[in-house]
Amino acid sequence: MRIVDVCAFYAPRGGGVKTYVDRKLAAGAAHGHEIIVVAPGEDYRTEMRGEGARIEWVPGPKMPFDRNYRYFADQETIHAALDRLRPDFVEASSPWRAAEAVASWRGSAPRALFMHADPLAAYAYRWFGPVASREAIDRGFDWFWRHLRRLDARYDLVVSPSRSLADRLAEGGLRQVVTNPLGIASGEFAPAHRDEGLRAELLRRCNLGPEAALLIGLGRHAPEKRWPMVVDACMAAGVERPVGLVLVGGGRDKAKVVRHVGGNPHVLLLAPVTDRPALARLLASGDALIHGCEAETFCLVAAEARASGLPLIAPDLGGAADQARDSGGEVYRAADAASAAQAVVRLIDRGVALLGAEARARAGGTRRLDAHFAELFAGYEAVAGRARVAA
Known part of the structure; x- marks a missing residue:
């Protein structure tokens, strides 16, 4: 046709x-x-x-x-x-x-x-x-x-x-x-790209040791992505559990996100990663993907994280929610930083190592x-x- x-x-x-x-x-x-x-x-x-x-x-x-x-x-x-x-x-x-x-x-x-x-x-x-x-x-x-x-x-x-x-x-x-x-495109993202050395280095740059949970946030700095809310959630969860957040992206709200992070030593801001192998290595080296946008129609980032062997923490609405539930991760009340913080703590308390192993075992089933x-x-x-x- x-x-x-x-x-x-x-x-x-x-x-x-x-x-x-x-x-x-x-x-x-x-x-x-x-x-x-x-x-x-x-x-x-x-x-x-x-x-x-x-x-x-x-x-x-x-x-x-x-x-x-x-x-x-x-x-x-x-x-x-x-x-x-x-x-x-x-x-x-x-x-x-x-x-x-x-x-x-x-x-x-x-x-x-x-x-x-x-x-x-x-x-x-x-x-x-x-x-x-x-x-x-x-x-x-x-x-x-x-x-x-x-x-x-x-x-x-x-x-x-x-x-x-x-x-x-x-x-x-x-x-x-x-x-x-x-x-997702076949052959790009997989648990085999996990690098424990990179994970430890990212946590070190978040002023944390390897025992902390490493959360990855990936996407444009735009209002609908709600990165300031994600930062607040991770800061609140960090009072109870050691949490490092790596935010990867850029966009029209970058200055707002930078101001919101302020001097928080446990949040690391990285520029967009355009090299696909480098992005695959970064994703696979995290402990979970955290997402803030409830308006995703599918959420390609979530699918790439699942294929990399990560559980997801996502709002309970939109395409990211479907994928978080399928990943064995956690959902929280959309646009609610306190609920998101509770979801982070729940995931950590369930066992980051155990959830990661389960997510990596399921990664090959991510839709292509x-x-x-x-x-x-x-x-x-x-x-x-x-x-x-x-x-």
């Missing part, structure tokens, strides 16, 4: 969506499909990506709040690209304007909405959660749920990358939802991207086949 992905959040300097789409471009040929990504760029341009894969850039203005990204200027641009490309199947990768444009396109190809983003969790629940329940927030944002239900009625599939998001979408009245968790793409393409083929029979 020719599968066209209308991807509003694909950019040369993008983050998780770019990583995922790049891997999908490579995976398509292995499954006998031609993958074409339509993305907003500086001008009209075709970028070849190997056998049967390419990116069709179309002009789009820059996002005012993040100049690394652009957006589709109008629906007509998307419709013209789809008319020209004549896809067998169309995918929209965000629930906003691009999804509306794909839904309103007059072509006959079946289409899927892939929920790479969870706007309510990333924004509304985070902003208003301290003063209102999720039920009240959902009522206040019923316009967004009506929007999603309208899209659901016009799409053949709504793909959710986590069970927790799929459950919320179904509770919100969507009927076409299927769950297809993402996965190969399985995700096989399931995704099989689902698209089934929908396209039914459409052909109906026609």
Whole structure:
């Protein structure tokens, strides 16, 4: 099949969506499909990506709040690209304007909405959660749920990358939802990369001995990641148990995170690690991954940590929660530093060495991207086949 992905959040300097789409471009040929990504760029341009894969850039203005990204200027641009490309199947990768444009396109190809983003969790629940329940927030944002239900009625599939998001979408009245968790690339992360010498060195830099628990936090310094809350939780847990925290990342909130850490000797801030083997070694050398964001649709970092043999400490909502439970780790009440501190203490008291050994034994079962793409393409083929029979 020719599968066209209308991807509003694909950019040369993008983050998780770019990583995922790049891997999908490579995976398509292995499954006998031609993958074409339509993305907003500086001008009209075709970028070849190997056998049967390419990116069709179309002009789009820059996002005012993040100049690394652009957006589709109008629906007509998307419709013209789809008319020209004549896809067998169309995918929209965000629930906003691009999804509306794909839904309103007059072509006959079946289409899927892939929920790479969870706007309510990333924004509304985070902003208003301290003063209102999720039920009240959902009522206040019923316009967004009506929007999603309208899209659901016009799409053949709504793909959710986590069970927790799929459950919320179904509770919100969507009927076409299927769950297809993402996965990690094969061969990068494994317990074999564990380095006890590196672990001891990181704890030394946290002003702690090897008997302490070494927690790793990995991700962008952005408000939804809640790193100041994670720091507070580890500081509180550290009053009862020796805990070192290594935070790896950077971003627009870096200065805020640095100020929040202050002079705490048990928190080590590291720049983003772009060397994948070095990152695999760092992750495998920790005792647990701690995560603060309850708005993850899948949480690739959590999957990479699980494949490295780490149990997880994560909020009880979002994609990270699914993975923490599956890892044998701990969950805590989202956005609650005291609850997170208790989760850290619980995990330590269960035995870091024992939990680590169990997590390393399970690491090989971490879901791989190969399985995700096989399931995704099989689902698209089934929908396209039914459409052909109906026609």
